[in-house]
Amino acid sequence: MVGLLVLAAVLAVLPLLLILGTLIVKGAGSINLGFFTRMPVPAGETGGGVAHAIVGTLMIVGTACLIGLPIGIGAGIFAAEWPASKIAMITRFIADVLNGTPSIVVGVFAWTWIVAKQGHFSGLAGSAALAVLMTPMVMRTTEEMIKLVPNSLREAALALGYPRWRTCLLVVVRTCLPGIVTGALLAVARIAGETAPLLFTALGSQYMSSNIQQPMAALPLVVFTYATGPYPEWHRLAWATALVLILVVLILSVAARLATRSRFDGPR
Amino acid sequence: MVPAEARRPRVETQGLTAFYGTLAAVKNASLAFAPNQVHALIGPSGCGKSTFLRSVNRMHEETPGGRVTGLVALDGADVYAPKVSLRRLRRRVGMVFQKPTPFPTMSIHDNVAAGLRLNRKLSRTQLGETVEQALTVAGLWDEVKDRLHGSAIALSGGQQQRLCIARTIAPAPDVILLDEPTASLDPQGTQRIEELLFGLKERFTIIIVTHNMQQAARVSDTTSFFYLGEVVETGATRQIFTSPREQKTEAYVTGRFG
Numbered sequence: 001m002v003g004l005l006v007l008a009a010v011l012a013v014l015p016l017l018l019i020l021g022t023l024i025v026k027g028a029g030s031i032n033l034g035f036f037t038r039m040p041v042p043a044g045e046t047g048g049g050v051a052h053a054i055v056g057t058l059m060i061v062g063t064a065c066l067i068g069l070p071i072g073i074g075a076g077i078f079a080a081e082w083p084a085s086k087i088a089m090i091t092r093f094i095a096d097v098l099n100g101t102p103s104i105v106v107g108v109f110a111w112t113w114i115v116a117k118q119g120h121f122s123g124l125a126g127s128a129a130l131a132v133l134m135t136p137m138v139m140r141t142t143e144e145m146i147k148l149v150p151n152s153l154r155e156a157a158l159a160l161g162y163p164r165w166r167t168c169l170l171v172v173v174r175t176c177l178p179g180i181v182t183g184a185l186l187a188v189a190r191i192a193g194e195t196a197p198l199l200f201t202a203l204g205s206q207y208m209s210s211n212i213q214q215p216m217a218a219l220p221l222v223v224f225t226y227a228t229g230p231y232p233e234w235h236r237l238a239w240a241t242a243l244v245l246i247l248v249v250l251i252l253s254v255a256a257r258l259a260t261r262s263r264f265d266g267p268r
Numbered sequence: 269m270v271p272a273e274a275r276r277p278r279v280e281t282q283g284l285t286a287f288y289g290t291l292a293a294v295k296n297a298s299l300a301f302a303p304n305q306v307h308a309l310i311g312p313s314g315c316g317k318s319t320f321l322r323s324v325n326r327m328h329e330e331t332p333g334g335r336v337t338g339l340v341a342l343d344g345a346d347v348y349a350p351k352v353s354l355r356r357l358r359r360r361v362g363m364v365f366q367k368p369t370p371f372p373t374m375s376i377h378d379n380v381a382a383g384l385r386l387n388r389k390l391s392r393t394q395l396g397e398t399v400e401q402a403l404t405v406a407g408l409w410d411e412v413k414d415r416l417h418g419s420a421i422a423l424s425g426g427q428q429q430r431l432c433i434a435r436t437i438a439p440a441p442d443v444i445l446l447d448e449p450t451a452s453l454d455p456q457g458t459q460r461i462e463e464l465l466f467g468l469k470e471r472f473t474i475i476i477v478t479h480n481m482q483q484a485a486r487v488s489d490t491t492s493f494f495y496l497g498e499v500v501e502t503g504a505t506r507q508i509f510t511s512p513r514e515q516k517t518e519a520y521v522t523g524r525f526g
Contacts, residue, residue, distance in 0.1 A: 084332070156369035158330055160383040160435070161358035174373045 027239035056216040064130035076142025095136035107197030123216035126202030134187040141183025145176040178260035189249040195220040283338035308484035311494035325361040362436035368428030370420035377416040406434035426457025446476040
């Protein structure tokens with residue numbers, strides 16, 4: 001029985017190890033300083049980098065976070081503190097439906113409402129699509145984390161005379177902040193790798209652009225374009241870009257862990 | 269002769285009925301609590317003694333469906349009057365719970381300062397002095413003075429509960445409500461808290477809910493016996509335990525039920 005469980009555990013992590021291994025074997029060789037700092041070169045030439053896509057991903061995902069995190073965390077706090085209210089129940093239901101919506105549907109939605117209306121593709125439309133994807137995830141994890149805070153802590157703060165909202169922010173949210181940040185980070189990691197919604201919105205670009213109102217490159221779009229292209233040089237870049245994408249997610253996770261470590265952790 | 273002021277009850281209830289939804293957990297309770305005494309509320313589980321206690325600082329209404337009728341007065345003023353500020357009421361009526369509830373993200377110092385910071389702007393020095401005083405009165409200062417900025421949840425259960433008492437007394441309330449404060453502690457921790465109560469009553473009016481009749485007999489000046497939401501009998505602790513007037517009280521204090 002224990003053997004079966006161990007087998008299941010090994011099978012669960014095996015794909016991750018295989019993916020990482022393949023990416024390192026095929027992509028690590030192409031990664032050098034130029035890969036991060038240089039622009040793509042015309043097809044047929046070797047070398048070149050994905051600086052434009054790194055900047056694009058940071059801007060698109062950063063803007064998505066600016067929209068999605070406050071709304072998601074706020075809605076999660078509300079749903080956890082007033083669980084029986086009508087608004088909370090409706091919001092929770094809609095969030096669950098949105099969580100199960102395929103990302104390509106959200107992409108089409110953003111295309112209809114932003115790209116088609118504006119008449120051009122833009123990074124901002126991509127951010128909006130990604131924000132729609134991340135908000136329900138962040139809301140539900142925030143809500144679950146707040147529900148884990150024992151009610152006795154809430155009562156202790158109320159009994160000291162703290163008003164409800166201060167109790168919530170100073171005691172409840174602070175107590176489960178590491179959990180909320182972890183949830184937010186998982187959502188960031190998830191949307192950073194989304195490709196389908198960006199195909200309809202940010203479109204991709206061969207040029208460096210810091211104007212979020214214009215089409216923008218993004219790492220997953222680069223992987224998509226290069227991997228489906230005809231040149232071996234492009235395939236090489238696609239592997240390397242995929243590896244960078246995974247590493248960005250990994251670095252974000254580790255950074256958040258360090259940032260939210262309780263100041264009382266470690267030896268006592 | 270005792271001045272009239274001293275004889276006036278600090279906390280008084282008249283016809284207090286407390287509901288959870290439509291269920292009355294406390295029925296028509298009229299009690300008076302004199303200043304600078306320890307008052308024990310005893311009775312079997314579910315008899316309404318905790319609900320009664322939570323009605324005094326209006327914590328009962330924080331429970332979904334919680335609602336009260338009747339009067340609760342603090343120094344003669346109705347605490348359920350519309351203009352009463354919950355913050356001010358709860359600064360004057362502190363509460364300690366069954367399980368120790370230090371705030372896990374705050375240091376020992378910040379836990380004790382939590383109630384102070386809410387109510388007054390204090391300088392760092394004043395804050396430090398008040399924290400030290402509160403910890404000293406709670407009998408915890410010597411144990412924590414070298415790690416005031418360390419974690420509050422690294423303390424033992426008994427220490428955590430004394431920390432919560434320090435946090436409660438730091439804003440200098442008039443009344444302290446204790447809801448089975450020793451129920452989760454070992455005998456030593458229980459003994460420390462009981463010893464504390466004798467000192468505390470010199471400065472505060474104390475109402476303690478307890479499951480433990482020996483505890484009520486040891487620490488309190490007056491005792492009220494609750495049964496099925498009603499106050500069966502109230503009086504001097506010695507009288508309740510040695511010559512109760514009601515049969516139910518006698519049955520309970522002699523351990524025949526509950």
